[in-house]
Amino acid sequence: MKVLFVASEGVPFVKTGGLADVIGSLPRALINQGLDVRVVLPKHGEIPVHYQERMVCKKTFTVPLGWRNVYCGLEQLEHEGITYYFIDNEYYFKRQGLYGYGDDAERYAFFCRAVLESLPHLNFTPRILHCHDWHTGLVSVFLKAIMGITLSIKTCVRSLPFII
Numbered sequence: 355m356k357v358l359f360v361a362s363e364g365v366p367f368v369k370t371g372g373l374a375d376v377i378g379s380l381p382r383a384l385i386n387q388g389l390d391v392r393v394v395l396p397k398h399g400e401i402p403v404h405y406q407e408r409m410v411c412k413k414t415f416t417v418p419l420g421w422r423n424v425y426c427g428l429e430q431l432e433h434e435g436i437t438y439y440f441i442d443n444e445y446y447f448k449r450q451g452l453y454g455y456g457d458d459a460e461r462y463a464f465f466c467r468a469v470l471e472s473l474p475h476l477n478f479t480p481r482i483l484h485c486h487d488w489h490t491g492l493v494s495v496f497l498k499a500i501m502g503i504t505l506s507i508k509t510c511v512r513s514l515p516f517i518i
Contacts, residue, residue: 357384358480359393360469362462362489363452366433367401370452373487381436392478396465397429397440399448405431409440413475417468419460426468428475439476441468466492470500 363369365378381391397409409429416423427442441447446461455461470493473479485493 355389355482356478356480357381357389357391357482357484358476358478359391359484359486360466360490360493361393361395361486362465363398364393364395364438367395367405367438368398368452377486382434385435390478392437392439392476392480394439394441394469394472396447396461397427397442398452399444399450400452401440405433408433412439413472415471415475417464417471419464419467424464426464426471428472437478439472441465441472443468462489463492466490467496467500469493470496 359377359381361373361377363371363374363377365374368374369378377393377395381393384391397406409431411427412430413428415426415428417426418424424445425443427440429440429442431438431440443464446457446464449455466489469483469490483493483497485491
């Protein structure tokens with residue numbers, strides 16, 4: 355079973371509360387049960403440099419967001435046996451602190467859409483998208499809407515029984 359965790363924070367990279375602890379521990383527990391679990395997070399500016407230096411760029415592309423297309427980088431890091439993907443956009447994520455900005459809704463709408471746009475570039479096809487907290491709430495909305503209009507996503511997930 356292939357599972358992609360989608361969250362806004364996770365230990366050991368960035369943490370503001372208990373969500374980060376869950377993302378830091380639950381994937382490992384599920385891997386120990388035999389699942390193939392990976393995690394996707396925003397590439398927040400507060401991620402320590404020693405982790406950022408180890409990230410490998412997998413792909414750059416644009417994400418449709420409202421009336422414009424926005425830059426997105428997809429980076430990957432293997433850490434303690436878990437594959438992490440990071441959604442990079444300095445305008446949205448290279449900030450002091452993770453939350454509390456006037457554009458948080460837009461930032462995480464971008465993140466949710468970018469997660470779906472990154473699926474064809476992962477070399478990993480999840481059967482389950484495990485979304486955490488309000489920051490990832492639009493993943494399921496966009497998944498349904500995009501399946502009908504975006505061929506790249508439709509091709510990637512057409513026959514998969516997603517549980518979100």
